Amino acid sequence: DVVMTQSPLSLPVTLGQPASISCRSSQSLVYSDGNTYLNWFQQRPGQSPRRLIYKVSNRDSGVPDRFSGSGSGTDFTLKISRVEAEDVGVYFCMQGTHWPPTFGQGTKVEIK
Amino acid sequence: EVQLMESGGGLVQPGGSLRLSCAASGFTFSNYAMSWVRQAPGKGMEWVSAISGSGGSTYYADSVKGRFTISRDNSKNTLYLQMDSLRAEDTAVYYCSLWPEGYTPSFDYWGQGTLVTVSS
Numbered sequence: 001d002v003v004m005t006q007s008p009l010s011l012p013v014t015l016g017q018p019a020s021i022s023c024r025s026s027q028s029l030v031y032s033d034g035n036t037y038l039n040w041f042q043q044r045p046g047q048s049p050r051r052l053i054y055k056v057s058n059r060d061s062g063v064p065d066r067f068s069g070s071g072s073g074t075d076f077t078l079k080i081s082r083v084e085a086e087d088v089g090v091y092f093c094m095q096g097t098h099w100p101p102t103f104g105q106g107t108k109v110e111i112k
Numbered sequence: 113e114v115q116l117m118e119s120g121g122g123l124v125q126p127g128g129s130l131r132l133s134c135a136a137s138g139f140t141f142s143n144y145a146m147s148w149v150r151q152a153p154g155k156g157m158e159w160v161s162a163i164s165g166s167g168g169s170t171y172y173a174d175s176v177k178g179r180f181t182i183s184r185d186n187s188k189n190t191l192y193l194q195m196d197s198l199r200a201e202d203t204a205v206y207y208c209s210l211w212p213e214g215y216t217p218s219f220d221y222w223g224q225g226t227l228v229t230v231s232s
Contacts, residue, residue: 103156
C-alpha cells in the first residue's frame with residue numbers, strides 16, 4: 001500500500017499568520033490518465049471530515065480561497081494563507097491513485 | 113444537498129457482530145460508489161470497504177477481509193456494513209463516504225459517523 005506521510009503532526013499557528021502542511025507519498029501519485037489524485041480534508045473538532053482540495057490544487061465549492069494545494073509526484077503541500085479561528089482542526093491528505101486508497105496520519109492545527 | 117446518516121454502532125463483545133447502515137439522500141445513489149472508512153481513537157483514517165454503484169463489485173481492506181461484508185440497497189438508498197468476528201482493534205468511528213462511479217476514490221462527502229466499541 002502507498003504510505004502517506006504528513007509533517008508536522010502538530011502545528012501551532014498565530015491567528016492571521018500562514019500555515020503549511022506537507023504530505024509525501026511512498027510512490028508517485030500520477031495516474032495513467034495523467035491526473036494526480038491527491039486530496040486534502042479538514043476535520044474540525046467534533047465534526048466529520050470535509051474535503052477541501054481535490055486533484056492536488058482544486059478547491060471544493062465553498063472552501064475559502066485562503067486554502068491552496070500544490071505539489072506533484074510524491075510531494076504535496078496544503079497552505080493556509082492567513083489562519084482564522086475556524087481553521088482549527090485536523091488536516092489529512094489522501095491518495096486515490098493506487099488501490100487501496102490511503103490517508104496521511106493527520107496534522108493538528110491549533111491557535112497559539 | 114448530499115446527506116449521509118450512519119447508524120447501528122454500539123458496544124459489542126469480542127467475537128460478536130454488528131450491522132451498520134448509512135442512509136443517503138440528495139443525490140442519485142446508484143451513480144456513486146460507496147465506502148466505509150474508520151478512525152480508531154487517536155489514530156488516522158483507514159479505508160475499510162467499498163462497493164460499486166450497482167453493488168456488483170465489492171472491495172475490502174486486508175484487515176477486515178473475510179469478517180466484514182459490504183452491501184447496498186439502491187431501492188432504499190442505503191449502504192450497509194455487516195461486521196462479524198469483531199476484535200478490539202475494530203473499535204473506531206465508522207464513516208460512510210462516496211465518489212462518482214467509474215472514478216478513482218475521492219471521498220467527496222462524509223457522514224457524521226457511528227461509534228463501534230468492541231470490548232468485554
